[in-house]
Amino acid sequence: MANADKLLERMRANPRDRRIEDVAALCDGFGIACTPPRKGSHYKVKHVERPEILTIPADQADLHSGIGAVHRRSAGITEMNPFDYEVDILPLSAADGGGYTAVAPELPGCRSDGETPQEALDNIYDAIGCWIEAAREMGRPVPQPRRAAA
Structure with a gap:
């Protein structure tokens, strides 16, 4: 069994000691880009054949869920406001580490x-910014928020 396959099997067992370095090694083993944060707080995980862009908080030892963000203007590109996107917040089970998860349903993989x-709400706004940045870097369209800003 290749190293990447072994690491994937270990992570599927949901170990509580997995680290972002494990995720980066797993991605590398399967040819998936895992970019460390430049200015923000999240790694960006993306595959050219998939629409999802996952962002993972760099400072979390427990990676039971994750996404991330960077709020930055790109020259000539209209700035999207992360606060305009719909956000769902749900409790996590004790088996998943407790706390809350936040999801931006309009942005595939953004959580x-x-x-x-x-704290989940604050973190998802950061994640939305990172998702938008990663989509632009990949030349993918960024969906407009469905709802109008209040």
């Missing part, structure tokens, strides 16, 4: 988490 609903 984050936190110990409290407010």
Whole structure:
């Protein structure tokens, strides 16, 4: 069994000691880009054949869920406001580490988490910014928010 396959099997067992370095090694083993944060707080995980862009908080030892963000303007590109996107916040089970997960349903793969609903909300806004940045870097379209800003 190749090293990447062994690591994938270990991570499927949901170990509590997995690290971002494990995710980066796993991605590398399967030819998936895992870019460390440049200015933000999240790694970006993307595959050219998949629409999802996953962002993973770099400072979380427990990676039971994750996404991330960077809020930055790119020359000539209209700035999207992460606060305009719909966000769903749900409690995580004790088996998943507890706390809350936040998902941006309009952006495939965009999720984050936190110990409290407010922390999950703060983290998902960071994740949305990172998702938008990664999509632009890959030349992919960024969906407009479905709802109008309040």
